[in-house]
Amino acid sequence: MRYITAGESHGPELTAIIEGLPAGMPLTVEDINQELARRQVGYGRGGRMLIESDQVRITSGLRHGKTLGSPLTLVIENKDWKNWSKVMGIENVPEKQKKIRRVARPRPGHADLAGGMKYHQQDLRNVLERSSARETAMRTAIGAVSKKLLKELGMEVAGHVRILGGIEAAVPEEISIKEIKETAEASDVRVIDATVEQPIRDLIDQTKKKGDTIGGVVEVLVGGVPAGLGSYVQWDKKLDAKIAQAVVSINAFKGAEFGVGFQAGKLPGSAVMDEITWDEEDGYTRRSNNLGGFEGGMTNGKSIVVRGVMKPIPTLYKPLKSVDIDTKEPYKASVERSDSTAVPAASVVCENVVATVIAQEVLEKFSSDSFDELQQAIADYRNYLKNY
Ligand SMILES: Cc1cc2nc3c(=O)[nH]c(=O)nc-3n(C[C@H](O)[C@H](O)[C@H](O)COP(=O)(O)O)c2cc1C
Numbered sequence: 001m002r003y004i005t006a007g008e009s010h011g012p013e014l015t016a017i018i019e020g021l022p023a024g025m026p027l028t029v030e031d032i033n034q035e036l037a038r039r040q041v042g043y044g045r046g047g048r049m050l051i052e053s054d055q056v057r058i059t060s061g062l063r064h065g066k067t068l069g070s071p072l073t074l075v076i077e078n079k080d081w082k083n084w085s086k087v088m089g090i091e092n093v094p095e096k097q098k099k100i101r102r103v104a105r106p107r108p109g110h111a112d113l114a115g116g117m118k119y120h121q122q123d124l125r126n127v128l129e130r131s132s133a134r135e136t137a138m139r140t141a142i143g144a145v146s147k148k149l150l151k152e153l154g155m156e157v158a159g160h161v162r163i164l165g166g167i168e169a170a171v172p173e174e175i176s177i178k179e180i181k182e183t184a185e186a187s188d189v190r191v192i193d194a195t196v197e198q199p200i201r202d203l204i205d206q207t208k209k210k211g212d213t214i215g216g217v218v219e220v221l222v223g224g225v226p227a228g229l230g231s232y233v234q235w236d237k238k239l240d241a242k243i244a245q246a247v248v249s250i251n252a253f254k255g256a257e258f259g260v261g262f263q264a265g266k267l268p269g270s271a272v273m274d275e276i277t278w279d280e281e282d283g284y285t286r287r288s289n290n291l292g293g294f295e296g297g298m299t300n301g302k303s304i305v306v307r308g309v310m311k312p313i314p315t316l317y318k319p320l321k322s323v324d325i326d327t328k329e330p331y332k333a334s335v336e337r338s339d340s341t342a343v344p345a346a347s348v349v350c351e352n353v354v355a356t357v358i359a360q361e362v363l364e365k366f367s368s369d370s371f372d373e374l375q376q377a378i379a380d381y382r383n384y385l386k387n388y
């Protein structure tokens with residue numbers, strides 16, 4: 001399965017084409033819209049989320065609720081476009097009506113300056129329009145399709161906020177598929193929970209008042225994943241590495257860790273490796289899951305546990321020092337309307353990019369021209385693993 005996304009933050013719409021889905025997979029617009037709505041939650045977001053109410057339109061690849069195996073095209077309208085059409089000027093705008101809203105004072109932490117240098121742009125709006133995290137709405141839509149595929153094959157993906165601006169949330173010690181199912185069912189609540197808690201709201205309010213921003217850590221859990229997805233035979237076949245790339249590709253994400261993660265650098269081997277056991281019912285298993293479900297770049301049958309760290313939002317209402325690219329004089333950075341924090345939304349994005357990578361891996365490993373063929377192949381493989 002491969003895909004490409006397109007669209008500017010204040011352009012008319014976001015688009016994606018996904019190719020390589022099996023034919024005959026059940027899918028509805030609601031499966032995707034539900035996920036898009038989850039991404040829009042969270043206290044601390046700016047005015048844009050009041051304008052958008054993301055809904056997908058499917059324009060190819062689906063017929064009467066089932067995929068056709070042909071490219072699936074997804075479209076999400078930017079409601080804000082109507083306020084920006086004269087600034088964006090995609091269609092011919094008469095000279096007199098043109099608006100520019102040029103950005104010439106790059107924001108530290110954003111793509112503005114490096115992007116302007118690289119693409120020879122003197123209006124940094126030409127950079128920020130595409131580098132904006134608006135694009136994560138479409139990656140969430142693609143993830144929703146992936147999640148649907150995984151769910152039909154017995155794999156659950158859930159995500160939640162672990163840390164927001166230094167305030168920590170609790171998680172279950174041992175993670176099993178049952179717990180992930182519960183987490184998935186409760187995940188809307190848990191995603192919202194992180195910011196409905198008064199101390200966190202207070203922190204966001206205070207931060208906003210100071211003109212500052214906050215980041216955090218999100219966690220994604222994937223249960224029901226069979227052992228043997230990914231491979232050790234070549235560096236670019238390692239599934240944990242592919243997931244790490246997907247996580248760090250989310251705007252503002254600066255790192256990924258699995259299981260005990262960076263703590264592994266401080267712990268003895270006895271507290272990190274997951275001892276192997278066997279029983280009649282399940283075959284091989286482990287009592288612990290310190291390695292987050294990966295050994296040798298392959299899933300080992302335990303739940304995948306991956307965390308990503310999101311830096312604070314770079315646009316500050318109390319702007320940081322920057323330089324005007326015309327005069328080279330020191331100036332405060334430009335301020336575009338902005339979020340104070342977007343960690344709860346980003347946890348939904350993280351779930352969805354992880355789901356996409358796993359779905360791609362499943363489709364690569366198993367016969368998948370048709371969905372029933374894929375279901376059979378996974379059932380046979382699970383049976384094989386049990387008897388190994
Ligand atoms: C859901 C989400 C919402 C975001 N909202 C904003 C925002 O309102 N203002 C802003 O400056 N950055 C925002 N960001 C972060 C920037 O898009 C990001 O920092 C920027 O593109 C530079 O990329 P980098 O941080 O990965 O280097 C958001 C990120 C995500 C995931």
Ligand SMILES: C=C(O[C@@H]1CC(C(=O)O)=C[C@@H](OP(=O)(O)O)[C@H]1O)C(=O)O
Pocket residue numbers: 009046047048049052131132133134136137251336337338339
């Ligand atoms: C539009 C979204 O996030 C945007 C991401 C973003 C950025 O710089 O990354 C800046 C803001 O855009 P605007 O300037 O239009 O308010 C956010 O609202 C979204 O999440 O759908």
